[in-house]
Each structure stands twice: as C-alpha cells, then as structure tokens.
Amino acid sequence: MSASIRARGVVYLTEDDNAGLFYRFIPTTPGKLVEGGKLQAMALKGAPSADTRNQEVAAWTVGDWREIEWIDLDDVESPNGDLAKRGHAAGAAWVARGEGVWWGDNELYFTATSGGPIRRGQVMRLVPGLNGAADRLQLFVESTDQRTMNMADNITIAPWGHLVLCEDNYSSDIRNHLKGVTPDGRIYVIARNVFTGNSEFAGACFSPDGEVLFVNIMYPGMTLAIRGPWSSVRT
Template sequence: MERRTFLRAAVAGGTTIAFGFSVTREAIAYPAQTGPNPYGPLQAADANGIQLPANFTSRVIARSTQKVAGTGHTWHGAPDGGACFADGAGWIYVSNAELGSGAGGVSAVRFDGNANITAAYPILAGTRQNCSGGATPWNTWLSCEETDLGYVFETDPWGAKPAVRRDAMGRFKHEAAAADPDRRVVYLTEDEPDGNFYRFVPTTWGDLSTGTLQVLVDNRGALSWVDVPDPDGSPTRTRRQVAGAKVFNGGEGAYYRNGTCFFTTKGDNRVWAYDAVNNALAIAYDDNLTGNPPLTGVDNITGAPAGDLYVAEDGGNMEICIITPDDVVAPFLRVNGQSASELCGVAFNPAGNRLYFSSQRGASGSNSGGITYEVTGPFRG
C-alpha cells in the first residue's frame, strides 16, 4: 500500500494520533519524504553564488551597512524574519534586524509594479534581537524580540504610523507570529529548548492592545488552550506557569493557512502542523523520519499560492527547501560560500512570482555582512 493512502500521524508526548484533514490542498500524508524538486534539479551557481532550478534567477536587493540602491537608507545588519505587503500595483518587503543592545528594529523596501525599488526606510528602531514575526490581516507587521522577556512590536510597513509595543501578547523569548483570522487569534512560538506554543486572543480582532495569552496544553494526547496567569513572565517565566504545557524544542518560524498553523522547531528539526479546526497536532516533517533528509536547521517558513511550503535553513547546507502538498521535501535553492550564515526572511510578493529571503551574515559571517535577495521564476500558481 502506498504511503499517502494512510491517514496522517500526529506524534505528541509519545502518543500517536491518526487523523485526516479536509477541503485543503495541504499535505496528504505526514511526515514529508525526500523526493525530486518539482521545479527540477538545482543548476550551477549563478553570479550571486545561488543554485536555482532552471529558468529561475536571483538579484541582490540590499546589503547590510550599504545604502539600498536608489535610496538614502542604509540596510540594517543581521537581517532576519520578513514579509510582503501589497502596495497598489507594487509591494513592500519588511525585514527584521536581529541585533542586540537597542540596535535592533525593522526596515522596509518598497517596489513598484515592475519590481523596481522606489524607497527604503526604517519602521522600528531601538529594540533588541528582532528575529522573526508575522503579518496581520490588517496589514501590520508583528516584529518579535528573541530575548528573555522580549516583547512583540506592531509596526506599519508604510512607516506612516509609529510602532507600538504589544505588552498583552506576553514577555518571553519570542520568535514568530502567525495570525489566524478564522478563529481570530495569533499563534506565537518561543525559542527555548523547553519552549511552548502560544496563542493570543485579542479582546477585539484587529486590536492587539488587550486580550488573553494562552498556552497549548497536552493532557495525555488531549490538547487544550489554557490562560497564562501572568503574561509579563516575571518572576515566573510564561513557559513555567501552566502545568502540562506542551514542550517544543526551540520554536522558530510560523505560517498559517486554511485552518492549519505550520511552525518549526530547530532543536529536533521538525515542521509541525497544528490543525486548528480539529485541535490536533501533527509532524509535517522530521529529519529522523525522512530518508536522506535534505532539510536540517529548520527556521523561517512561508507558503506559496500552489500550496507549497518553503523552509529556510539556519546552518545545514544553506538551503531553502520546498515541501509540496503531496508531502515531498526537496531543496529549492542553495547558497554557496556562506556557511557561517543562516537563511531567513522567506516571503512571497502578493502575486506569488517573487521570493525574498536574506542570508543573515553573508560570506563574512558577521552581522555587517547580511544580504537580502529576490528570486524570480515560474513559480506554480
């Protein structure tokens, strides 16, 4: 019997739960297995040192410590999480700066409908270790501080409104955020070896100033959401306040689509799938459950219109891997000569025909060596 004829298996706390998903184009039978890249094999490295499938090309959008072409804005060091926002016929790409000591923040690059850069500017400054984050349905960017007792900041991609610190979303080592407009919650990951998976329930959807922070609890395989008594995490950290909270080894990226929040954990090289419709948890990818696993050092994650997931590597062999709706995982691109860096900030423009990402430390291996790229090609619609 072929593997995909089986129901997906969820493995949580030593308990295996089988279940099926409905009416989506998500994966058919977790966990994903190694297979061919749907776009074909990677070609020789281009002038930017990037190996891509045939008919795909790359260009450099910005380099840390240098002015973005055609603008007066100097690109930040250590670029990390990012997202795209529609802007008329064009779009805006926002990028975090994972820098400490108040040097963190977020910058934005604006493109016209022909992908020409028309502006670049800061939208958040003076923060710490802005790692990942997430876009909201009301077109703001949630920038998360990956530091003990870190905050979430809500920012304006257009730079017209000042950034606002969202204390109600809790203080912990934030990594990523993924908005779920169906249940009107925002999922949050925590980058700790014993981290938790959270959701924030705003009092009013579209307003993150007040609400309830909850944590996912696993009671012998039965999942539930429990309020965190003290979201400010002091003196007891949020991940230690609720008995039975499900532990995740180093939460990283998060991406929501069609009733499922996909999120990654770097400590065990997994991509998880939280089925919010049925309140169930599955492992969408695990390098220990995949033959000749191409994906290691899992980090940022995003999705394409065709239903494919794209997962960036922190380490590994500097690849962005694709996970297709029929559960095939394969390298989509590989960056050469930058082994002391990590890939991050994966995001598609609104049309889904341009992919943005950064090499956080570039070839130099230092925060000042970051490079932000764009990949163009025949992405599946």
C-alpha cells in the same frame, strides 16, 4: 485562517527555546492587541505536560495527529522568565525551539528548529477545529538526516501550496538551504547558501503575483529575489 479564528483576531506565537511552548493570544477586542486579552499555551488533550520534541523519547511519529486544548496562563508579564516552566507544569506541551509560523488554507504550520531524534528540526501542522470540534496538531515533517532538513527556521507557504523552509544550522560543512516541502511531506532543494560563513536564510515571502520569492541572508546582510518559472515544483 478560518472565519471564526479571523473574527476573534487570534494571534499565534512561537518560542525560540529548546524548552519552549506554543502560544495563542485572544485579544479582548479583535485587532486591538494593546487593550489586552488572554494568553494560552498549547497542550495535548489527555496528555498533560506532554513532550512533542522526540529528542530523548519518541512520543509520536510523522503523520500522527493529536487533539489539543489550550491552557490559560497566569502572571504572563512576570520578570522571572519562568512562563514556559510554569505553563508546562500546568499541562502545556514542550516544543523544541519554535520559530517560523505561517497560515495556509484554514491551517497553520510552524517549525520546531531543534526537534527530533537528531535535533535537526520538525514541522508541525495545526488545524483549528470548527463548530465546537477540537483543534488538532500533526507532526508533519521530522528530520532524521541533516542532509534532508537541517534546522528549519523561518517558513512561508508558496502560492502553489508547498512550504518553503529557511535553514539555520551552524555546520561548517553542511550548507544552509532553502527547502521546499510538498503536501505529502517530500522535501526538495530550492537554493543553497554558498557565501563564506554559511549564514542562515530568513524572512522568505512571495510577491503578490507569486512569481518572485524574496529571502534574506543574515550575513553579510542581503535580500535576494528568486524568480520563477516555478512550474517544475507545482505538483
């Protein structure tokens, strides 16, 4: 996280809905969220109410960058459940079922689990602007084959700079996997769920020394410790 973003205590939030938004919360007092603050939603600069999902219409391609801005949201505690619709009408961009989000080196990545032309997932990369520059968003990965990436959900970043994606698909014949993603967007397999029921992987994170990858399998409810050596994936 950049120093300026860290100092403001900004919190980024995804929304698990195919017609969702990507949010940030700027607290009135950094580190004291209970004191309130400002909730905003991401918009593509120069393209109000855009659609990043690529489900019906291909709005952009893998590797494309867009400058973004943030729309202030009103009545954020409304019981009507219409915040995303109101935010989109005000100019915010649709995101397809945002889920996992993780900071890397002065940038963040988040998944859009049902994004893309076959609705099997996207990974977005957001780089906060510095010294007055605009924030930027990249379509980093998008699935065109469910065997390559199938509904990435939770996400973490490995100590060597690769992404680790937890799949959450509902297929009876395509198993859920842990997938790695290199900095140039190449996807590889780390592990496969062979347990009956094909439940999702979730909650991936590394030990402080970077040697053990912990991950959960939702059903039957277990936590696995996957140990290195990880030298074969350090490229």
